[in-house]
Amino acid sequence: DIQMTQSPASLSASLEEIVTITCQASQDIGNWLAWYQQKPGKSPQLLIYGATSLADGVPSRFSGSRSGTQYSLKISRLQVEDIGIYYCLQAYSAPYTFGAGTKLELK
Amino acid sequence: EVQLVESGGGLVQPGRSLKLSCAASGFTFSSFAMAWVRQAPKKGLEWVATITSGGSNTYYPDSVKGRFTISRDNAKSTLYLQMDSLRSEDTATYYCAKALTGSLFDYWGQGVMVTVSS
Numbered sequence: 001d002i003q004m005t006q007s008p009a010s011l012s013a014s015l016e017e018i019v020t021i022t023c024q025a026s027q028d029i030g031n032w033l034a035w036y037q038q039k040p041g042k043s044p045q046l047l048i049y050g051a052t053s054l055a056d057g058v059p060s061r062f063s064g065s066r067s068g069t070q071y072s073l074k075i076s077r078l079q080v081e082d083i084g085i086y087y088c089l090q091a092y093s094a095p096y097t098f099g100a101g102t103k104l105e106l107k
Numbered sequence: 108e109v110q111l112v113e114s115g116g117g118l119v120q121p122g123r124s125l126k127l128s129c130a131a132s133g134f135t136f137s138s139f140a141m142a143w144v145r146q147a148p149k150k151g152l153e154w155v156a157t158i159t160s161g162g163s164n165t166y167y168p169d170s171v172k173g174r175f176t177i178s179r180d181n182a183k184s185t186l187y188l189q190m191d192s193l194r195s196e197d198t199a200t201y202y203c204a205k206a207l208t209g210s211l212f213d214y215w216g217q218g219v220m221v222t223v224s225s
Contacts, residue, residue, distance in 0.1 A: 044152065044202075045215075046213045049207055089212075091210040098152040101152075
């Protein structure tokens with residue numbers, strides 16, 4: 001099974017700050033990676049797919065990148081509505097696996 | 108507007124069965140793979156099952172293989188999850204999800220709670 005190691009587990013940042021979350025895949029998954037945001041009591045919302053493509057309606061301050069088997073989600077200027085838990089998902093091969101999540105809070 | 112509405116959750120005893128449904132609208136249901144993803148209380152996300160657009164192929168992780176069955180009725184735009192031999196560790200919110208491509212999901216339902224307890 002492919003393991004997705006997500007870091008950090010939690011993160012406290014200030015408004016307008018740059019935030020970066022990473023997922024390390026245990027093997028090559030190509031660009032079969034997505035990022036999701038989940039707010040309390042809500043279902044996950046797609047932010048990034050194909051490692052770097054921005055989903056419809058997602059603000060441009062969100063971006064995704066890839067370096068080998070390391071994938072990153074960057075929020076260029078943190079806004080209050082960005083608070084929540086972020087997950088990566090690999091869809092390269094079954095069983096499809098999520099990262100453990102990153103809880104993003106306001107400092 | 109894409110809508111996915113789950114139903115069928117509730118409290119069930121260990122070893123019993125439950126069937127979840129997901130009514131889809133706002134897109135051509137028969138053209139997309141669909142999936143179930145679950146989230147135990149205060150825990151992360153776990154993929155549970157995927158079914159291809161025509162229903163001919165299904166995929167499961169080892170944790171539910173042989174106990175859960177995903178199916179679909181394209182004429183009714185409805186996705187199902189038959190859950191048998193339920194265990195306490197199956198307690199979770201179950202989400203129906205639409206595939207964007209492969210098993211990358213772009214839309215999720217609001218979720219339905221399943222509690223397995225005696």
